[in-house]
Amino acid sequence: MTPNGAFTVGLVLIAMSLTNPGPRGSAILIALALAFAIIEVRGAALVALRRAALIVLPLALFMGLLWVGIVGKAPAEIAAGAAGTRAAALIYVARLCGRLLFIVAVVQLVIMRFDALTPLQLIRALALPVAAKRVLVITLSLIATLRHAIDRAHIALIAAGTLTRAASLRNAVHSWRLIQAVWLSAVTIMLGRMRDKWPVENTLSLLDRSLETGSARLFAGDDRIWLPITVGAAIMALIADRIGAS
């Protein structure tokens, strides 16, 4: 399977989940995602699901606290001026977070499918214009720069006695200093690259050339099996709930 094929499968699944499918449509989409996970991703699928759960869990807790604990009714009930119940609020939060979990899990599964590739190899293999690939590389670069800046700021503030490595009240009080140090570091790291390294080397032009793939095929191998199945499943998901409703 090519990265283009896997990302197409992922995009169709995500797009379909955003059409607000009913129970039958949702079941079809989940079945397709599970089949992809078992056949294509195998053992690493558990890692992908765990990562998705870790990403969505904080939001789910916050949403639960807000809608079930504080508001006590679903948004639709508020719009209708009804009294509302916490159960309806819980269903609302569960559906929203469930959909988000599905989307994040699909993204993770697609990425884990190509775990053997480095980020640059994966981006290079995508059938996208070089400009779009460059945006992806620079986005990853910015994320790495921020992580580097956080590391630098931690060293500075811990060595200066302002923060501690372990959780502490001192850390909470001085967290804004960490933010300031991280932003200053991130900006100066970027400027350091752009002032000397990139202009001397024309590094971005070099990147563009390394992202060109020549005449690579858009889809190949198992894409020919997965793409018709995905399109078929999408059509079934659309039809299934209408049949159920009629």
Place this chain on the structure above:
Amino acid sequence: MGRRELISGPNFSGRSGALMTLLRDGAFAAQSFYVGPYSEAALSGLSSTIADEIGIYRAKPEIAPGAQARRAFAPLDFAALGRREPQTLSGGEQVLLALHCFSLSAYSALAIDTAFEQLDRENREHALAYLDPHGPVANVALIDNRLPPLPGWRTTERAADTAEFDCDPRRPVADLPRRDAPAIDISGLRFSYRRGPDIFRAVDLSLRGGAAYRLAGPNGAGKTTLLKLLVGVLAPTAGAVTLGGERYRPWRTGNRAIALATQNPDHQWCGATLRDDLARRRAAFAGHAPAERLSEARNGDVAASLGIRSLDAHLYELPLAARKRLSWLWPLSGALPWLMLDEPSLGQDLNTRLRLAEALSGLVALGYGVLFVTHDDDFAARVPHRVLALGEGQIKTT
């Protein structure tokens, strides 16, 4: 035979500017590969893994047919390290990675701004042999504070063009009273980075006040890691540390005894201006350091000795060499009993290095404890010290 240019001279003599002028000279190269003093100017910053960093620079045969003929410079097994983030390499290893990328690239010329000072002796010799005028690289321009004139290289000697940052690190030490630094005792220390091999395996080590220790080992041995453990940036997997006979766990309770000067000075600022930075340090260490050494006036005097007249200077607006000198301010202020300096002489001219060595020797004579990391043998020889040799997860005192 390739063109070789060694640009020499003191700090603030315009060497980096001269290097850039040379690179713009079409006769030197249409385009050059650049290795700057620290990671942000040595690596592209566009890759999340070492394999990708190499992938960006590796010449495509269809674009540069001749480039494939050049012998690769590979002092480390970069294929085995391919999945690691480039930023997790030590400073010296990052320079080696940059040189490896250059050797695989289509660039015909190479410019190096003081980056070789981060290399251990063996790697520096390998790198210089690779850059031999009869070797595979066409043109090379190099700034270095430690190298003598090299055979086959044209040396350009520049003179200082400003006295603005005149620096004498001995001055702050001259009026310090005696201070007996408490002993640091380490027993059974183990440490490894997540999913990495053991950096330290059951290390036992005893550091006494009134002595200097040089932490020595090849690039990537874990020298900086030990400093990070002792100031509390990292927590050991196992083992215990005592300070003056009492349990010391800076990773839990915070650093209370060690003034750290980092290899890259920009890894240690905790404020935008020097005044902010020092005010935060004074607040953090109030009650743990003698009040007179924590005063703003004292800090201002030390800053002036290091060439910075105003505490309102924005740190990131100062030249790199001046920032490196300011990184010594907190250790030289005498506020804390232990000084730990990571490659303190990096990027510094001979006069400044000699004065810094004298200042550190003075502090040792006053009873302070000094632990320093350096690949600068000449600098180290001027500070009476014991060697702590790192290797294979152990530290041996010689």
